[in-house]
Amino acid sequence: MESSAIKSGALVSLQDVHQSSPFFKQGASLRVTGKLQEYSVETAIAIVVDGNAKLKINTQHLRDLSFRVGSIYQFIGELLIQPDDEAILQARVGRNVDGIDLNLYHQSLQLLRQFQADHLRTT
Amino acid sequence: MEQLHRLYNTHVKLLAFDLLSLTQTPSHSPSDPISFSRGGTFFSRAETVGTITSRELKPNKFLKFTVDDGTGCIVCVLWLNHLVSPYFSRCSPPSLHRLYNTHVKLLAFDLLSLTQTPSHSPSDPISFSRGGTFFSRAETVGTITSRELKPNKFLKFTVDDGTGCIVCVLWLNHLVSPNFSRCSPPSVRLIAQMASHFAAEVRLGVVARVRGRITSYRGAVQITVSDVVVERDPNEETLHLLECMSLASKCYN
Numbered sequence: 041m042e043s044s045a046i047k048s049g050a051l052v053s054l055q056d057v058h059q060s061s062p063f064f065k066q067g068a069s070l071r072v073t074g075k076l077q078e079y080s081v082e083t084a085i086a087i088v089v090d091g092n093a094k095l096k097i098n099t100q101h102l103r104d105l106s107f108r109v110g111s112i113y114q115f116i117g118e119l120l121i122q123p124d125d126e127a128i129l130q131a132r133v134g135r136n137v138d139g140i141d142l143n144l145y146h147q148s149l150q151l152l153r154q155f156q157a158d159h160l161r162t163t
Numbered sequence: 164m165e166q167l168h169r170l171y172n173t174h175v176k177l178l179a180f181d182l183l184s185l186t187q188t189p190s191h192s193p194s195d196p197i198s199f200s201r202g203g204t205f206f207s208r209a210e211t212v213g214t215i216t217s218r219e220l221k222p223n224k225f226l227k228f229t230v231d232d233g234t235g236c237i238v239c240v241l242w243l244n245h246l247v248s249p250y251f252s253r254c255s256p257p258s259l260h261r262l263y264n265t266h267v268k269l270l271a272f273d274l275l276s277l278t279q280t281p282s283h284s285p286s287d288p289i290s291f292s293r294g295g296t297f298f299s300r301a302e303t304v305g306t307i308t309s310r311e312l313k314p315n316k317f318l319k320f321t322v323d324d325g326t327g328c329i330v331c332v333l334w335l336n337h338l339v340s341p342n343f344s345r346c347s348p349p350s351v352r353l354i355a356q357m358a359s360h361f362a363a364e365v366r367l368g369v370v371a372r373v374r375g376r377i378t379s380y381r382g383a384v385q386i387t388v389s390d391v392v393v394e395r396d397p398n399e400e401t402l403h404l405l406e407c408m409s410l411a412s413k414c415y416n
Contacts, residue, residue: 046321048327049308071325112397116323133367139397141401151405
């Protein structure tokens, strides 16, 4: 149960953010991790990738974060689904996570989902 | 004065040879708290890691064992007489639980689902429970996603670990609060300085390890902060997730 007005960003992989996913909802609060492929200073739009998946991130509200192509970043924000069904994450916080073990991270997310599902079943 | 030293109630990590060389601070009266010192630094609690090399059990009385960390052997005594000891006759049953004063590592969704234990009198310590296990302190690791500062009063911030957002309150009113009126001013200033330092560490977007007492405000569980450490290693959040899940199944349930 949330105890504050700030919504928690659900831990998802970029592969989870697609049209048929339960996470693909207007305004959904998500936390995504990916390698920076492109960044536009003019539009403040970043594109992060993870394997074959990619996602646009609107970074206009972020401060004190420098963007370097090839580095890995993590963003928490809300999903904006545009009329053409293209999604963009409106980031409210972000950080450079170079050095993160992405294999361990993805495996942990799987374990966490199982853990939370088991917890729901037993309560 | 010793109680107000910044390390007084911290579980300091000492090697055995170091711990065993500490000197007990002379007490001026029987009611003085026990402390040990080395070079002007006062300690009351410690943490050691080592191999158990001896074990002597007196059922329902105590377990005495030694921990060998390679630099010495520390004798450890775990009291097992809580249910009969007169020292606990005025405690409510929740405070006798083994995890009661431990900073349990709970995922946010788990922490936020705790139920406050009804107290039978105003002097009963505050505790929270889940499935018969009682907790009073917690540790969380996550991203700071909001920050609200009331200068010289408090800093309220949220920690998002991906499973929920925990509201954390760091009090900054030590210099004016009546709770500290019986402490010496230099010591209160030291505590206030530490709190200010922690407040400065709390910035939007950073990952922090936050420890403190589990409290409740308007029916919602929150943490009253005792310390904050910024975690710069990007794998720390992952490791915390794994630790929480492991401890939940092996220790807390």
